[in-house]
Amino acid sequence: MTLLSDANILIDFAKVGGLESLARLASLEVLDVVLAEVDDPCKSQVLALGVQVVQVQETWLPEAMVLKKSGLSIADALCLHYCRTSSSTLLSNDGRLRRACAESGVAVHGSL
16 A cells, blocks of 8 residues: 655654654655645655655646645645545545545545
8 A cells, every 4th residue: 555645644743753653554655745845854754764755747737726626725636636546545634635535536544
């Protein structure tokens, strides 16, 4: 199983010293645009743990913009698009994004 984390999961786990545990659950990925949303200490921890940073492709933007119409940020829409096309499970605490995942048939989980 591959997990894709959004920014709020990274931030929450970093605050409680749980990023290492999160990275042990499964193969963990983060989009580059999401990583850009977190502060430097969190970003450094994520990179030190060897989390796979996925580079957003320009070709993903048209589909993400369609998904964005449901009130998602562009980063959230890109996460949803990536998970739809890669069969990854999204980790998010954002209610709007979780609802969009459910509507799109994308597996999503919040923090434990």
